Amino acid sequence: MRKEVRWERMFPDELEAAFDACPAVYFTYGLCEPHGPQNTVGLDALKAHAIACRAAETHGGIVAPPDYWHIHEHGMYANWAYRSVGEVRSWLTAMPAWQHFKNICYHVRAADALGFHAAIFLTGHYGPNWQDLKTLLSLIQPHFAMRLYGLPDFEANTPGFDGQGNGGDHAGRVETSLLWALEPDCVDMSRMPETDTEEPHFAMGANAFESDRRIGERMVNDEVAWLGQKMQELLAAYAEADISDRQPVTFEEVERIWAETVSPTLKTFETMKDPDESPPEDSQWFQQCKIPELP
Numbered sequence: 001m002r003k004e005v006r007w008e009r010m011f012p013d014e015l016e017a018a019f020d021a022c023p024a025v026y027f028t029y030g031l032c033e034p035h036g037p038q039n040t041v042g043l044d045a046l047k048a049h050a051i052a053c054r055a056a057e058t059h060g061g062i063v064a065p066p067d068y069w070h071i072h073e074h075g076m077y078a079n080w081a082y083r084s085v086g087e088v089r090s091w092l093t094a095m096p097a098w099q100h101f102k103n104i105c106y107h108v109r110a111a112d113a114l115g116f117h118a119a120i121f122l123t124g125h126y127g128p129n130w131q132d133l134k135t136l137l138s139l140i141q142p143h144f145a146m147r148l149y150g151l152p153d154f155e156a157n158t159p160g161f162d163g164q165g166n167g168g169d170h171a172g173r174v175e176t177s178l179l180w181a182l183e184p185d186c187v188d189m190s191r192m193p194e195t196d197t198e199e200p201h202f203a204m205g206a207n208a209f210e211s212d213r214r215i216g217e218r219m220v221n222d223e224v225a226w227l228g229q230k231m232q233e234l235l236a237a238y239a240e241a242d243i244s245d246r247q248p249v250t251f252e253e254v255e256r257i258w259a260e261t262v263s264p265t266l267k268t269f270e271t272m273k274d275p276d277e278s279p280p281e282d283s284q285w286f287q288q289c290k291i292p293e294l295p
């Protein structure tokens with residue numbers, strides 16, 4: 001029987017049935033970004049979206065359209081790119097932190113207005129953005145009835161690649177194995193570089209040579225179980241809360257929440273801090289490294 005969980009590919013009657021069975025939604029984030037010569041550039045969102053789909057297929061819920069635009073080029077990301085990508089064409093689909101987080105506020109609003117009870121926000125892209133995601137959701141939670149939880153997928157990847165909690169990397173053995181298990185057409189190990197050639201290899205992790213599709217499958221199952229458990233906790237918290245006065249939040253109210261609650265604290269977000277050290281001025285990563293003054 002057809003078991004579709006991807007919001008954009010579902011018919012209205014399927015959405016209603018899925019919602020009635022489990023009023024939970026997953027939002028997934030990542031960007032096109034260098035991930036070594038062996039992985040397609042969309043790894044982060046491909047990974048997060050596919051894991052969320054497996055979680056919804058197994059435990060119930062609906063998966064929102066993935067967001068392939070994420071934070072890069074400024075703050076610490078500029079320095080990272082200077083070291084790990086270098087002066088090549090990056091194929092990034094980047095946007096600044098403040099825009100990404102404002103978009104998330106609108107994603108929350110849309111799902112809350114539709115009546116979902118619980119939402120998980122899963123980022124496949126790392127750096128410090130996941131810390132800010134948690135901060136953002138805790139700031140805006142009081143304004144929404146729907147229960148919110150944000151995480152990088154590596155938080156759910158336990159016990160990790162080696163059983164010792166090693167659940168995250170950048171285009172190394174963890175991410176390559178995960179993508180290999182989830183989207184086999186998007187990993188090509190024959191594109192791996194020679195071991196003794198000079199780095200960086202388009203931001204490939206040094207241990208990518210240890211990638212293993214079957215370990216990837218096991219880690220996917222671990223993440224799916226973790227997410228299913230977390231979603232149950234959120235649904236239970238919603239069931240216990242007093243939501244008798246639940247009202248959809250308007251666009252205007254989102255703008256007010258942003259202006260009054262989020263904007264004043266934005267400067268303290270990890271992704272909104274200038275890099276400790278700037279890339280050299282002749283690097284393509286210099287121009288956007290400093291966070292501009294926002295109006």
Ligand SMILES: [Zn+2]
Nearest residue numbers: 044124170171
């Ligand atoms: Zn990645």
